[in-house]
Amino acid sequence: MDVRAQISMVFHLDKCIGCHTCSVACKNIWTDRKGAEYQWWNNVETKPGTGYPGKWEDQEIYKGGWEREGAGSIQLKGAGKAKGLANIFHNPHLPSVEDYYEPFTYNYLNLIEAPPGDDQPTARPVSLITGKPIDVKMGPNWDDDLGGSPDYARNDPNLEALTPAEREAMFQLERMAFFYLPRICNHCLNPGCVASCPSGAIYKRGEDGIVLINQKVCRAWRMCVTACPYKKSYYNWHSGKSEKCLLCYPRLEAGHAPACMHSCVGRIRYLGVLLYDADRIQRAASAPDGEITRAHLDLILDPFDDQVIAAAQRNGVPDSTLKSAQNSPTYKFVKQWGMALPLHPEFRTLPMLFYVPPLLPVMASVTQTDGAQKERLNPIAKTWTDDWLYDTSTEELWGTIEQARFPLKYLASLFSGGDEKAVAQPLKKLMAVRIYRRWKTVGDIDESRVDEVLKDTGLSRDSAEAVYYLTALAKFQDRFVIPPAHREQALEMLEFTGDTRGSQGFGFLERPERGA
Amino acid sequence: MTDGRAYAAYTYNVERLVPWRTLTGRQHFYLDHELYLAYGEYLPTYKPSPRPEAYGDLRETLKSGEAMALNCLTPHGKWHIHSTYMENHRMLTLSRGCEPCWLSEADAAKLGIQDNDWVEVYNDHGVYCARAAVSSRIPRGVCIVYHVPERTVGIPKSQVRGNRRAGGHNSFTRIHLKPNYLCGGYGQFSYHFNYWGPIAPQRDTHVIVKKMTKVIF
Ligand code: SF4
Ligand code: SF4
Numbered sequence: 134m135d136v137r138a139q140i141s142m143v144f145h146l147d148k149c150i151g152c153h154t155c156s157v158a159c160k161n162i163w164t165d166r167k168g169a170e171y172q173w174w175n176n177v178e179t180k181p182g183t184g185y186p187g188k189w190e191d192q193e194i195y196k197g198g199w200e201r202e203g204a205g206s207i208q209l210k211g212a213g214k215a216k217g218l219a220n221i222f223h224n225p226h227l228p229s230v231e232d233y234y235e236p237f238t239y240n241y242l243n244l245i246e247a248p249p250g251d252d253q254p255t256a257r258p259v260s261l262i263t264g265k266p267i268d269v270k271m272g273p274n275w276d277d278d279l280g281g282s283p284d285y286a287r288n289d290p291n292l293e294a295l296t297p298a299e300r301e302a303m304f305q306l307e308r309m310a311f312f313y314l315p316r317i318c319n320h321c322l323n324p325g326c327v328a329s330c331p332s333g334a335i336y337k338r339g340e341d342g343i344v345l346i347n348q349k350v351c352r353a354w355r356m357c358v359t360a361c362p363y364k365k366s367y368y369n370w371h372s373g374k375s376e377k378c379l380l381c382y383p384r385l386e387a388g389h390a391p392a393c394m395h396s397c398v399g400r401i402r403y404l405g406v407l408l409y410d411a412d413r414i415q416r417a418a419s420a421p422d423g424e425i426t427r428a429h430l431d432l433i434l435d436p437f438d439d440q441v442i443a444a445a446q447r448n449g450v451p452d453s454t455l456k457s458a459q460n461s462p463t464y465k466f467v468k469q470w471g472m473a474l475p476l477h478p479e480f481r482t483l484p485m486l487f488y489v490p491p492l493l494p495v496m497a498s499v500t501q502t503d504g505a506q507k508e509r510l511n512p513i514a515k516t517w518t519d520d521w522l523y524d525t526s527t528e529e530l531w532g533t534i535e536q537a538r539f540p541l542k543y544l545a546s547l548f549s550g551g552d553e554k555a556v557a558q559p560l561k562k563l564m565a566v567r568i569y570r571r572w573k574t575v576g577d578i579d580e581s582r583v584d585e586v587l588k589d590t591g592l593s594r595d596s597a598e599a600v601y602y603l604t605a606l607a608k609f610q611d612r613f614v615i616p617p618a619h620r621e622q623a624l625e626m627l628e629f630t631g632d633t634r635g636s637q638g639f640g641f642l643e644r645p646e647r648g649a
Numbered sequence: 650m651t652d653g654r655a656y657a658a659y660t661y662n663v664e665r666l667v668p669w670r671t672l673t674g675r676q677h678f679y680l681d682h683e684l685y686l687a688y689g690e691y692l693p694t695y696k697p698s699p700r701p702e703a704y705g706d707l708r709e710t711l712k713s714g715e716a717m718a719l720n721c722l723t724p725h726g727k728w729h730i731h732s733t734y735m736e737n738h739r740m741l742t743l744s745r746g747c748e749p750c751w752l753s754e755a756d757a758a759k760l761g762i763q764d765n766d767w768v769e770v771y772n773d774h775g776v777y778c779a780r781a782a783v784s785s786r787i788p789r790g791v792c793i794v795y796h797v798p799e800r801t802v803g804i805p806k807s808q809v810r811g812n813r814r815a816g817g818h819n820s821f822t823r824i825h826l827k828p829n830y831l832c833g834g835y836g837q838f839s840y841h842f843n844y845w846g847p848i849a850p851q852r853d854t855h856v857i858v859k860k861m862t863k864v865i866f
Pocket of ligand 2: 315397
């Protein structure tokens with residue numbers, strides 16, 4: 134057992150209001166620079182949608198992440214020794230300006246400098262790259278709120294899991310729903326970006342697992358841009374280096390939450406330490422398709438287990454970090470309650486950002502009827518055409534998970550590599566907590582029914598209360614449990630990261646030389 | 650901001666026990682004014698939107714070519730407070746570079762409008778030129794322009810109105826008075842700017858939507 138500590142994240146999707154405060158906070162701090170205009174280290178997408186860059190999830194196009202070969206070993210899909218060499222001067226899988234967007238501003242000066250005329254002047258959009266007027270055709274959040282749904286939402290790669298009828302149902306006004314998916318770098322345990330870099334410029338910090346690109350060592354190969362299946366490594370066209378989310382490590386080291394999390398209006402974000410077994414990374418990353426989520430979650434260790442603590446201490450993990458791991462909100466969501474899942478585990482990078490999947494609005498069921506049914510309806514059921522029945526009288530009050538607005542198949546394609554059971558579990562727990570709270574605050578549900586749903590989902594009244602607290606009431610210090618920085622152990626302060634080739638570059642991480 | 654906390658509505662009333670500025674000093678849910686009783690609006694009440702003819706926003710406007718009359722709603726924008734921050738570069742980048750006119754998939758198809766095409770939205774009162782955002786979340790027969798776009802940011806000249814610079818969404822909306830707006834002098838039913846006065850029904854109007862023939866800035 135090789136116990137290491139990782140600062141991990143949980144995003145609670147039911148709470149995200151899609152305000153983009155996170156994106157703006159990040160942009161203002163880190164990427165408001167020439168060459169970085171198009172970089173959105175934090176972005177928020179509408180789902181269903183094609184996201185940013187367009188269709189990033191489709192690895193047929195971008196060749197990101199790892200693929201499992203016959204013998205059970207895994208290879209980078211589009212980078213790595215042989216493939217990297219073959220495409221060294223031209224990489225056909227790199228996203229282009231069209232996949233991102235041409236950054237633009239407005240000719241504001243025209244408002245005061247336009248010659249006199251009969252009409253008020255206007256500030257035309259101009260390209261931030263060429264300075265010339267442009268026709269704005271794409272942006273970093275172009276399909277916001279289902280904008281352009283015929284071109285974007287309907288082409289969401291995750292819809293491939295659905296039948297044409299199921300897809301169509303998702304876009305009927307009466308049952309349509311969407312949710313927001315905020316994304317940052319996942320600071321993966323098996324990062325494609327690190328493994329792909331021919332210069333060894335990318336490394337995973339020993340003390341907290343933050344994945345960083347050494348700007349002095351980067352040689353603009355851009356292999357990381359292809360290899361990251363989440364497209365969270367961006368090439369700066371001005372400096373000629375690749376850049377990515379650094380989890381605001383200078384803030385973390387000073388005890389502050391990353392800017393995106395600190396500013397999050399919906400308070401959807403949680404940050405805390407997870408302990409994991411580095412010996413099992415390779416096995417987890419190369420687990421067979423159906424088992425990858427389980428294997429990933431199995432890597433995460435119980436911070437209260439004596440053996441885990443001893444092994445962590447042997448590895449030089451400071452006690453203060455262990456303490457943070459024991460108080461970690463992410464440990465609660467991911468392991469203790471089993472309510473958070475990684476995004477696209479099938480990319481096999483073992484992301485350390487987990488999502489509580491969206492339960493979405495409580496909902497009545499909508500069914501197509503023969504019109505005649507209207508007569509037989511419960512008086513509180515409403516109809517708006519003769520063929521569609523809007524039934525608010527479901528026995529369960531909130532319907533069932535299977536009736537949810539988003540087909541389970543769709544959510545499974547996002548959060549569990551297609552495993553519907555795995556994604557239904559957290560949703561059932563969310564529902565159980567709602568039922569429990571309804572019983573407690575409104576009291577129109579039978580106590581026996583509450584105990585039954587809690588038992589079904591493996592929650593107790595106490596844990597339901599704790600889930601409710603962390604979801605709805607938690608304060609800063611509950612949501613962000615930041616371990617004190619131990620800069621004395623930091624690799625890059627002591628030596629040049631490019632020299633420690635063994636710990637990055639092609640292949641798996643090697644054990645760094647630190648601790649006892 | 651006071652003590653690191655942002656101002657929120659009613660903080661004074663709750664924390665300093667300042668009575669609400671109403672007849673009773675409490676919050677009112679039920680309005681016992683004669684006119685409200687007469688119109689059946691003493692409690693929050695659903696009333697169907699009047700028909701376009703009753704509003705009379707399209708009496709003079711000619712419909713020509715591929716154009717369609719739609720019910721236009723102008724709800725609060727997602728990221729600007731009315732027109733304040735509307736021209737914010739960050740947020741324009743994070744949306745569509747403008748405040749578009751949202752159309753349903755079905756209506757857009759009928760009008761030959763594709764997502765991001767330029768459209769004109771006009772009626773007897775005025776015209777707004779914008780890009781189309783075609784979306785499955787918009788019901789047929791309805792279009793939405795979030796309020797308030799500024800014509801100072803990338804708005805081309807209107808082709809249906811003689812190649813002149815069009816206005817924002819306020820150019821095609823107007824205030825519709827309801828009789829109960831006219832009551833007053835009774836407790837909180839007294840005119841005070843932004844507190845008691847004609848309200849949101851100007852956000853429900855009728856317009857013609859048409860693809861723009863030429864884009865001239
Ligand atoms: S998401 Fe994972 S693979 Fe992508 S840049 Fe971050 S650490 Fe690297
Ligand atoms: S700031 Fe929070 S609530 Fe707003 S979009 Fe970002 S993650 Fe969602």
